[in-house]
Amino acid sequence: MFRDYMPGYVFNTTKTPAAAAHAWLTQAKIREGAPLSYLPDRRGDTGEHGERNEYGRDPDANRRVICPDSWAAKSGHPDTTPVTDISASDKPSCDEFTFAASYNSGGMPSDMGGTNQVTSGDKCAQTYATKLSDGTWRLYDDERTAAPTWSEVCGRSAMSGWVNSTSMSRFPTFAKELRLIDQDAYFVRTPGFDKCDASKPTIKCDIR
Incomplete structure (x- = not known):
């Protein structure tokens, strides 16, 4: 009945700007x-x-x-910022986009x-998130590697583990409430970046 309706997962840009970016x-x-x-993935914990x-x-x-295990600790950019003021045990983690739980994952x-x-x-x-x-x-951009050509098919970023996990914390509820099933299409929305220009080779943009 609703095959022409496509839901959108909305990032909390204010709370997790690095993940949204x-x-x-x-x-x-x-x-x-x-x-x-x-x-x-599966129907339940069992x-x-x-x-x-x-x-x-x-x-x-x-x-x-x-994002192999311990990649961020071993190979992530050294200027990646954990938010130990929010979570004392926070450490850098690896964020991939698109999501692992998608057919579009690399x-x-x-x-x-x-x-x-x-x-x-x-x-x-390759990118990393740092707090000024x-x-x-x-x-x-992670300057230790070649600059993106934008012919890549995926993005990998070193960022705070708390930011990474918090940005996706509402996704299970989103998928359940919208009753997403295998291969259902959905958009990703990042409020605040609507007026950013991605057409240039070098991208500079502030959340608006």
């Missing part, structure tokens, strides 16, 4: 605003991973391609319907 940059510069395709999608794919398997195999398969997160556009002394957040 990464999603916006990748979505605008690489994906050109295209919707995502949902990859559900279910089997991947039981709700056609290929039995565990989204964590996608995540491990782009880790999703092409023979399982993946649209952007890469062999490693090293193939993604005045309290503002900035998302920068």
